Amino acid sequence: MSEFAMEIDNVDVGFGPPSQRVEVLDKINLKVKPNEFVAIIGFSGSGKSTLMNLLAGIQPASTGGVFMDGQLVTEPGPERGILFQNYSLLPWLSVYGNIELAVKTVFPEMTAPERKEYIQGYIDMVSLTGSEWKKPSELSGGMRQRLSLARTLSMKPGVLLLDEPLSALDALTRANLQDEIIRIWEEDRRTVIMITNDVDEAVLMADRIVALTPGPKATLGKSFDVELERPRDRTTLNFNREFIELRNTVTKYMVGINEEAKALRTGANLPLPDLMPIDFLSVGNQPRKVVLEDEEPSSESTVTQDKPELVGVGVGNE
Amino acid sequence: MLWRGLENEPSLFVFSFKSMSVMSKDDSKMDSVKYGLLKLIDVSGFKVFDPVVRLCFREEPGKQVGEIVRYMVIPIIFVAFCIGAWAVIAPRHKTKAGRVPDPSQVLSALSVNHTLHVRENEKEADFNALDSRREDRIASVEVTLKEKETEEVELKKKLAEVEVACQAEIDQRLAPLNARLEKLRTSHKEAADARKSEIVTLSEKVVAETAAEDELTALMASDVKLKDEAKEKEKRVKELIEDVKSNPPKNLKRTQLAYNGLAIEIAHLKKRLDYLGKSNRGEKVAVAKADLAKKEEKLKAADEPAGLLAAAKSVVRSEEKVDRIASQSYPRGTTIWFQVWRSLFTVFIGFIMAALVAIPFGIMCGLNRVVMACLTPIISIFKPVSPVVWLLIFQIVVGAFFPNPETHPFFVMMSNIPWVSSLKVNPAMVYSACTVAMCAVWPALVNTALGVSSIDQDHLNVAKVLKLGLWQRLVKIVIPSSLPLVFAGLRISLGVGWMVLIAAEALSGSEGLGKYVWDQYQNGGSMSFANIIFACFVVGIIGFFLDRMMIILQRSVSFDDGAAVV
Incomplete structure (x- = not known):
């Protein structure tokens, strides 16, 4: 038995044939202790979802490996419950049916009344009582994600993987669900790895924040421990010095690595010729107008003069 | 005075409160009826009647009247105009079969055909009356x-x-x-x-x-x-x-x-009297029985061996005759509604055959690209083949299975199923059904394959995380998620099947609307042309209702609203 609940060991992930291979993740190393809440924070397009699929076992590693309790992860399974960004609910099943499908497959030995009670418990836990027989299309975004959470938790996963679970929600619903997830987690502690792009969210919820550098070749950067006391209250937290400092540090770091990446990226760019847009008003239209209004012949000569210049502006760089 | 006033007030208040609560209760009841009706209209695809229902419940009358005028009155006027144009133009065109019938003639064809049907029913009842x-x-x-x-x-x-x-x-x-x-x-x-x-x-x-x-x-x-x-x-x-x-x-x-x-x-009335009298089944049986009794007496009276043998033989023959007459049924003439039922039965048999083939193969195609690659050439080559060709092929190939249809176990079985026996299943019907199946299989097959192959990756991820087995994955994820497209395909299939059936019946001579049209064309009576046009409307209206039925089915399985286009 390993002392870590989840371990990523020197993993590279790339796509495409060798000739035009895109390295998405590069030398990722992460060790997560049991019952630890880790937030991985990164910019969009930095390979966050690939990392999550890697942890879930949906995406295999090109090199290296992902271990759960010392065991190599080779395929997805209910022991690593994943909460997808777009809910992944089955639209033809009701709230109850969606959870039932998961419970039935993970705990086939459960008797029917037991299962009913068990499912109802999870529905109550995420405050969806009364909506048991509604279809996902009849639920709001927040309710859908809650249902997704209930389904994931009902599988009793050893590790909970949250893939930007709240990024599709509006700010108020988002805050609400953050509290809910924290409440549930505090009631029933387990290992959580959350991916997010929101520094506040990470600081509020996590024990540790790990930065993911912008891709391609994204890798894990600095790690920040969050030592704020729990339960954390979002209303008072805004005045907490520690919170503010940590938030600023993380933000500054993230901005820094982004600029670094940008600098690296622009270095690889080809210099483009400095093009100026043609001022059609002064070059094209005016002389013609002059012709129409039938003025002096001298202005007509400017038309012929301007024409070669027009071509010159289009091609040259001055 | 003051007391009285005060006394009265609360009761007034209670009364008004009561009436209010009653009203609101009624309102909510009315609302539930209204929304139920609106939903029904929506599901069945008769959106045109939506403003009518709303108007009946006095919801924004001005707006509803506007909608009714725009989407009901104007179309009705247009259709009336078309009918008027038909009535004016048709009689001006002379053909070999007389003038083109006008709407009133086609309408009279309806009543004539219906009367024919009613009279057959009467005669049948007369034949069986006791x-x-x-x-x-x-x-x-x-x-x-x-x-x-x-x-x-x-x-x-x-x-x-x-x-x-x-x-x-x-x-x-x-x-x-x-x-x-x-x-x-x-x-x-x-x-x-x-x-x-x-x-x-x-x-x-x-x-x-x-x-x-x-x-x-x-x-x-x-x-x-x-x-x-x-x-x-x-x-x-x-x-x-x-x-x-x-x-x-x-x-x-x-x-x-x-x-x-x-x-x-x-x-007709004289014929009825005949069926009630001499030609009545009971009467005929009675006559045969009397004959049998006479024969039996003769048998008893016979004393020499040769006469005895002959008498016994004739008794046996008479007994057989009694049985035969008793089991006779009225020889019904074919009428339009019988043809309609038979056509509907044939198209459903063909359609079910098509669905039973198309859905499993479509699922296999959608799941496995090798199967898809194997079936693609077959689908592409056979899909455009004309139903007429299929009918001829089936007449030869399927016909080989029953050289003697009267004694073939399949047809014997069909003639023993209560309702089906009245439809008189025969080889021509089998060929027509097979042709319908052959032509209707393609849209369902292609759509099922599309539905299965275009499953949302998220849904497949759920299956992966839950580690569902192949069968579970199929039943819990793949089939439900592809159902809307499967039903869209089935809807097209039924439409194609109905269209093909009429041609197949006309060609194969299987009793049904197709044969009705063909017979009318062949016999050239004074009503024939009107009957053909009447049949054209019958085919169209039934096709319309079949399509509506499929829309309702499709709507009821689709989880994302608006998957069905009306």
């Missing part, structure tokens, strides 16, 4: 027959009167035409005689060699040409005369039709 029911029926038929016969006498008188009255009118209309024809004939005759004598004199000249031979031939040629022209002119006048004769005055025509209808009805 004892007191039979007697009751005889009494009632005799009463109506008497009524009708007196009516007939009156109508005959009236017809004679009308004929006399109309004859004058017809004569009046014919007289100038006849005179014109006579005039034409005499003038033509005179001209022809003149030409003839001219030819004679010219030929004499030719003999005497005072004129050339080609002059004579030229004259002959012009004579032939003029004769033809004269004939053509006479023909035109004759046509006009025929037209007057074949189109009697409306009054006469109506009386004639009424008289003919009455005569047919009387004949």
